[in-house]
Amino acid sequence: xxxxxxxxxxxxxRDQGKPRKQVLILGAxxxxxxxxxxxxxxxxxxxxxxxxxxxxxxAMTHRFSDGQYHELGAMRIPATHDATHHYVNKxxxxxxxxxxxxxxxxxxxxxxxxxxxxxxxxxxxFQTLSLAPNDYSAPVAPVIMSKxxxxxxxxxxxxxxxxxxxxxxxxxSTEMIDKQSLGExxxxxxxxxxxxxxxxTTTGLEVLWDTSxxxxxxxxxxxTGKPLYEIEGGTDLLPIAIASKLPAGTIQRETEVIEIxxxxxxxxxxxxxxxxxxxxxxxxxxxxxxxxxxxxxxxNFGHRKLRAIRNLNYASSTKVLLHCKQRFWExxxxxxxxxxxxxxxxxxxxxxSDNAQLPADEATRLLTPFRRIEPEPPPRGIHTTFSLEPTVxxxxxxxxxPGVLVGSYNWGRDAxxxxxxxxxxxxxxxxxxxxxxxxQLSRYVNDHCSMFWDDNQWAGAAFSFxxxxxxxxxxxxAIRPEAGIYFAGEHCSMDQAWxxxxxxxxxxxxxxxxxx
Numbered sequence: 001x002x003x004x005x006x007x008x009x010x011x012x013x014r015d016q017g018k019p020r021k022q023v024l025i026l027g028a029x030x031x032x033x034x035x036x037x038x039x040x041x042x043x044x045x046x047x048x049x050x051x052x053x054x055x056x057x058x059a060m061t062h063r064f065s066d067g068q069y070h071e072l073g074a075m076r077i078p079a080t081h082d083a084t085h086h087y088v089n090k091x092x093x094x095x096x097x098x099x100x101x102x103x104x105x106x107x108x109x110x111x112x113x114x115x116x117x118x119x120x121x122x123x124x125x126f127q128t129l130s131l132a133p134n135d136y137s138a139p140v141a142p143v144i145m146s147k148x149x150x151x152x153x154x155x156x157x158x159x160x161x162x163x164x165x166x167x168x169x170x171x172x173s174t175e176m177i178d179k180q181s182l183g184e185x186x187x188x189x190x191x192x193x194x195x196x197x198x199x200x201t202t203t204g205l206e207v208l209w210d211t212s213x214x215x216x217x218x219x220x221x222x223x224t225g226k227p228l229y230e231i232e233g234g235t236d237l238l239p240i241a242i243a244s245k246l247p248a249g250t251i252q253r254e255t256e257v258i259e260i261x262x263x264x265x266x267x268x269x270x271x272x273x274x275x276x277x278x279x280x281x282x283x284x285x286x287x288x289x290x291x292x293x294x295x296x297x298x299x300n301f302g303h304r305k306l307r308a309i310r311n312l313n314y315a316s317s318t319k320v321l322l323h324c325k326q327r328f329w330e331x332x333x334x335x336x337x338x339x340x341x342x343x344x345x346x347x348x349x350x351x352x353s354d355n356a357q358l359p360a361d362e363a364t365r366l367l368t369p370f371r372r373i374e375p376e377p378p379p380r381g382i383h384t385t386f387s388l389e390p391t392v393x394x395x396x397x398x399x400x401x402p403g404v405l406v407g408s409y410n411w412g413r414d415a416x417x418x419x420x421x422x423x424x425x426x427x428x429x430x431x432x433x434x435x436x437x438x439x440q441l442s443r444y445v446n447d448h449c450s451m452f453w454d455d456n457q458w459a460g461a462a463f464s465f466x467x468x469x470x471x472x473x474x475x476x477x478a479i480r481p482e483a484g485i486y487f488a489g490e491h492c493s494m495d496q497a498w499x500x501x502x503x504x505x506x507x508x509x510x511x512x513x514x515x516x
Contacts, residue, residue: 004086015042015514024281029057030499031287031488033242034506051256052458055243061234062449064323070404072319072451074235078224081500091241098230099337099353102140102386108340110436111201129194140386141202148189153220165494178471183209201343203383207412212466225385259297262483283513287489291460308477316454317462318415320430322407323447330399336391346433347410352403357394407434419452426450464491
């Protein structure tokens with residue numbers, strides 16, 4: 001029995017003999033759908049209201065007219081994210097490997113005007129910089145950061161780790177990590193400015209130096225590095241499948257929440273195409289991102305909850321998809337999956353992984369439903385792993401056909417600068433930037449699509465990303481129920497920015513409600 005199966009069994013045990021409940025869920029993203037699915041399975045009555053026409057929230061796949069697709073939101077699943085794997089398996093969806101950044105060293109760096117394959121960066125790029133002597137021998141730049149993060153995480157006790165994941169009280173080490181930014185931490189460990197710049201540009205993290213060190217240490221401890229996976233056919237198949245398991249009429253779409261009134265029972269005022277209505281329920285699960293709650297009238301909410309809603313930090317992110325009539329990066333440059341990194345505004349460019357050939361043992365393992373973490377722990381944080389193994393193509397015919405590049409996936413101020421452009425100008429800007437890596441790019445692009453998540457009406461930002469002291473100051477208030485209203489979503493978890501966090505937070509509030 002997996003950890004998630006045990007958790008669900010415990011929830012079912014605590015639910016036995018309790019009265020059946022009516023639960024109103026705000027938002028049909030991963031968190032709202034998981035909560036609705038599990039409550040329905042336990043025999044409770046569920047209604048979900050969703051402002052959008054579609055379900056899935058920030059799990060958003062764009063499909064071009066020829067069927068080629070890529071992700072505007074969530075795009076990868078770490079092997080250790082057992083809750084996400086549980087629901088992928090439940091919905092009978094198929095996974096394939098997602099070849100992530102620095103896992104394919106045939107991809108490129110373009111930094112300070114130097115264009116080089118990642119595998120050749122130590123001689124072509126590193127030698128042009130003023131690095132510490134030991135740093136020149138690093139096979140890829142993020143390994144330099146990895147050593148310092150690993151040294152810190154290895155020094156932590158079990159009590160420290162429990163504190164970091166909010167499973168136990170804070171410790172002095174937890175408080176030190178929580179109040180320090182990633183940039184401050186690296187500046188105390190990395191002695192050369194060129195080394196810090198190299199780390200920042202090859203991970204895209206220099207625009208996030210001011211975010212909390214705790215985010216990155218949790219990634220290291222949770223081992224979100226390779227192997228990573230993606231859902232065949234698109235990430236949005238997961239929320240669509242969960243929604244299809246709910247009774248007809250459970251989800252009321254195109255219904256915007258405009259007021260939430262805390263109390264027993266709780267009340268919600270919504271606006272739909274048919275007018276304004278008031279909905280009432282003894283139990284409400286709110287999965288709306290806090291940027292959206294800031295635009296909603298919140299009545300009878302305590303000041304600490306309102307303070308958390310105002311101040312919990314969210315990150316900006318922009319993705320620009322470029323549809324290409326031919327996969328020139330495979331045909332002419334031998335790049336099958338992975339990502340190139342740049343100090344231009346495009347930052348990271350991801351190549352599709354659907355034509356990458358896997359070793360036979362890994363391909364076989366993908367056919368088996370995920371049951372547990374591999375016996376050998378996978379590599380650590382998502383920004384700090386790499387592979388020296390070449391990635392090869394599976395199908396020459398596929399390489400000759402069309403494909404979709406994530407021309408740009410960036411964060412922070414770069415995302416806002418790029419996101420402020422008209423979509424056509426946004427795509428043109430990215431094509432110009434990525435042409436530093438692939439000069440032939442403009443000859444192949446024949447369509448584009450992009451998302452600036454700050455501008456999305458139903459999200460207001462990309463994902464929660466703590467600043468120093470956010471965990472101490474706001475997290476407990478963020479997840480605390482407010483007079484009959486329960487809160488879930490990736491922002492109400494210790495796995496911010498992941499579908500795992502959304503799913504686990506949903507199970508937490510389901511447990512809280514059925515236990516009453």
